[in-house]
Amino acid sequence: MKTTPHLDVRNLTMAYGDTVIQENLTFEVQHGEVFVIMGGSGCGKSTLLRHLVGLMHPADGTILVDGIDLWKASMEERNRIISHSGVLYQSGALWSSLTLAENIELPLAEYTELTPKQIDEVISYKLSLVGLAGFEDYYPSEISGGMQKRAGLARAMALDPDILFFDEPSAGLDPVSARLLDDLILELRDSLDTTVVIVSHELASIFTVGDNSIFLDPDQKTIIASGPPKQLLDSCKDERVRKFLTRAA
Amino acid sequence: MPNEMLDKYRLTASADQLCLQFAGDWRFQDGLPEAEPLLQQLRSHPAGRLSFDSQNLGKWDTGLMTFLVQLLAECSERKIPVDQSGLPGGVQKLLSLAHAVPERQGARRKVLGMPILTKIGNITIEMHRNWSDLLYFIGQIFFGLLNLLRGRARFRYSDLLYQIECAGPMALAIITLISTLVGMILAFVGAVQLRLFGAQIFIADLVGLGMAREMGAMMTAIIMAGRTGAAYAAQLGTMQVNEEIDAFKTMGISPIEFLVLPRLLALSLTMPLLCLYADFMGIFGGAVVSATMLDISFFQYYQQVQSAVPLKHFIIGVIKACIFGVLVATAGCFRGMQCGRSASAVGFAATKAVVTSIVLIIVADAIVTIACQILGV
Numbered sequence: 001m002k003t004t005p006h007l008d009v010r011n012l013t014m015a016y017g018d019t020v021i022q023e024n025l026t027f028e029v030q031h032g033e034v035f036v037i038m039g040g041s042g043c044g045k046s047t048l049l050r051h052l053v054g055l056m057h058p059a060d061g062t063i064l065v066d067g068i069d070l071w072k073a074s075m076e077e078r079n080r081i082i083s084h085s086g087v088l089y090q091s092g093a094l095w096s097s098l099t100l101a102e103n104i105e106l107p108l109a110e111y112t113e114l115t116p117k118q119i120d121e122v123i124s125y126k127l128s129l130v131g132l133a134g135f136e137d138y139y140p141s142e143i144s145g146g147m148q149k150r151a152g153l154a155r156a157m158a159l160d161p162d163i164l165f166f167d168e169p170s171a172g173l174d175p176v177s178a179r180l181l182d183d184l185i186l187e188l189r190d191s192l193d194t195t196v197v198i199v200s201h202e203l204a205s206i207f208t209v210g211d212n213s214i215f216l217d218p219d220q221k222t223i224i225a226s227g228p229p230k231q232l233l234d235s236c237k238d239e240r241v242r243k244f245l246t247r248a249a
Numbered sequence: 250m251p252n253e254m255l256d257k258y259r260l261t262a263s264a265d266q267l268c269l270q271f272a273g274d275w276r277f278q279d280g281l282p283e284a285e286p287l288l289q290q291l292r293s294h295p296a297g298r299l300s301f302d303s304q305n306l307g308k309w310d311t312g313l314m315t316f317l318v319q320l321l322a323e324c325s326e327r328k329i330p331v332d333q334s335g336l337p338g339g340v341q342k343l344l345s346l347a348h349a350v351p352e353r354q355g356a357r358r359k360v361l362g363m364p365i366l367t368k369i370g371n372i373t374i375e376m377h378r379n380w381s382d383l384l385y386f387i388g389q390i391f392f393g394l395l396n397l398l399r400g401r402a403r404f405r406y407s408d409l410l411y412q413i414e415c416a417g418p419m420a421l422a423i424i425t426l427i428s429t430l431v432g433m434i435l436a437f438v439g440a441v442q443l444r445l446f447g448a449q450i451f452i453a454d455l456v457g458l459g460m461a462r463e464m465g466a467m468m469t470a471i472i473m474a475g476r477t478g479a480a481y482a483a484q485l486g487t488m489q490v491n492e493e494i495d496a497f498k499t500m501g502i503s504p505i506e507f508l509v510l511p512r513l514l515a516l517s518l519t520m521p522l523l524c525l526y527a528d529f530m531g532i533f534g535g536a537v538v539s540a541t542m543l544d545i546s547f548f549q550y551y552q553q554v555q556s557a558v559p560l561k562h563f564i565i566g567v568i569k570a571c572i573f574g575v576l577v578a579t580a581g582c583f584r585g586m587q588c589g590r591s592a593s594a595v596g597f598a599a600t601k602a603v604v605t606s607i608v609l610i611i612v613a614d615a616i617v618t619i620a621c622q623i624l625g626v
């Protein structure tokens with residue numbers, strides 16, 4: 001059992017210019033767990049994800065990935081950490097001038113020694129994992145929104161990263177696909193020991209996959225509850241968290 | 250293939266049983282064995298049950314999975330029964346997830362090279378479609394203008410003012426720089442020749458006529474094509490990508506009236522003014538060169554210009570500028586509205602907008618010049 005947490009966030013304050021979005025966030029994400037970030041729309045979940053993957057500089061506080069501070073690490077260390085993580089953006093963010101196959105191929109060609117034929121095999125396997133077998137030669141603009149989301153997922157998983165960040169992966173998916181996605185996330189965790197950080201509003205999915213979670217509040221601007229989602233449902237006293245988890249009006 | 254790769258699996262055959270043993274780590278970051286030799290080995294054996302032994306299997310990831318997917322595809326094609334129970338539980342689950350959604354019928358595409366005749370045909374059809382699209386677009390603009398005259402066009406006057414600001418005052422700096430330099434260049438080129446005849450003073454005629462009738466309007470139009478026409482194409486193109494244009498349509502708001510008309514009006518209003526400004530800046534540039542190189546005083550130069558360049562030349566220049574303004578705005582907006590749904594399509598739209606504008610400007614200039622010739626103005 002590794003002792004350093006995969007992600008260690010201490011007293012993080014996030015801001016756009018002078019506008020503070022969230023402050024004093026402290027939490028840990030352990031290796032091989034599915035960690036859910038919850039909170040109402042606009043409370044800063046996507047912003048938190050952008051901090052965790054090193055796209056935004058914290059206004060205050062530190063983020064350690066495997067014990068290393070991304071913003072103090074050397075260029076090589078930073079690149080190594082970043083190449084071991086995969087991100088699914090809220091809007092998919094597929095490269096629109098490349099086909100789905102080329103989208104997934106780019107990181108594979110960049111970071112592995114595989115032959116072109118093997119890369120093709122990896123691509124078609126990844127696409128079949130997200131239910132897009134046969135769509136290799138489509139451009140992102142030629143497939144539906146939910147399909148773009150799933151293709152983004154396949155790209156995020158291209159290198160079998162140690163840690164995956166998903167921003168609302170099941171938004172725009174039908175219930176069956178959403179269910180398959182949950183199975184996939186659990187399988188990634190169990191078989192490949194992948195750490196998964198998910199932003200999600202999907203209650204069913206939160207309770208199925210979530211090992212641990214935090215709940216952000218836009219008014220208080222900090223974490224108002226944390227713990228395994230099921231436990232929060234059973235024992236959390238906070239009105240806002242209860243409403244969210246039970247869909248009460 | 251390096252030897253260690255060969256040690257990663259072994260196929261043993263007995264009676265009607267085939268057993269595939271895995272050994273070592275199967276991670277694709279470290280490279281993978283090719284599947285082909287194994288598939289050939291399979292083909293050479295009589296079809297029997299295939300089972301797996303993964304006791305010596307080390308760490309694995311997608312590398313093992315892709316290898317297995319190829320193997321299983323071959324087996325199902327050759328109807329070899331497969332017993333997956335020897336595989337680790339996670340592998341079995343991931344395999345079943347990969348097959349959970351069957352490939353959609355007819356989704357797969359064949360990527361084929363196109364024969365040259367097909368290409369030529371496609372380009373021709375494309376060109377034809379472009380023209381009819383353009384005509385349709387012009388027709389829509391016409392109806393938009395009619396609505397505007399009847400006071401029924403739906404657009405915001407604040408938009409119009411904003412577009413005027415973008416296309417007018419904000420372009421002044423670049424227009425000043427370019428037209429002054431063009432005036433100076435004209436004067437330089439002329440000065441050398443005219444000095445030979447001692448006809449220095451006619452430098453004012455050259456610069457004045459050249460700027461007022463031709464260069465003022467032309468330079469302004471080309472600057473505005475690169476600056477504002479391209480911006481229009483990129484703005485509307487991005488809105489097309491984000492489905493904002495569709496949102497206008499489904500709201501019952503005509504994107505032509507709301508987006509194109511303000512831009513078209515703004516550019517048609519500012520272009521003549523910019524052109525006049527450019528004329529004067531060019532003539533001023535000529536004056537500076539005359540004063541420094543030919544010792545012609547500003548006052549002499551001014552009087553010479555006044556007598557040599559009657560008002561009609563300025564008017565012709567301004568009329569040209571009006572026409573160019575309409576052309577640049579139309580080309581920019583048309584390419585923007587025509588834009589595809591990707592980032593590179595926006596780039597194409599901007600490029601095409603500039604190319605189309607410049608071609609149209611030159612052609613229109615030629616037509617106006619010939620018309621003036623015939624009319625004798």
Ligand SMILES: Nc1ncnc2c1ncn2[C@@H]1O[C@H](COP(=O)(O)OP(=O)(O)OP(=O)(O)O)[C@@H](O)[C@H]1O
Binds near residue numbers: 021046048
């Ligand atoms: N680029 C930006 N500049 C300034 N403020 C921003 C920017 N992006 C987001 N914000 C603000 O930050 C806050 C959090 O945004 P964020 O996108 O992180 O929300 P979210 O929790 O992901 O919401 P949702 O669930 O709707 O995706 C919002 O109030 C938003 O107004």
Ligand SMILES: [Mg+2]
Binds near residue numbers: 045167
């Ligand atoms: Mg978000």
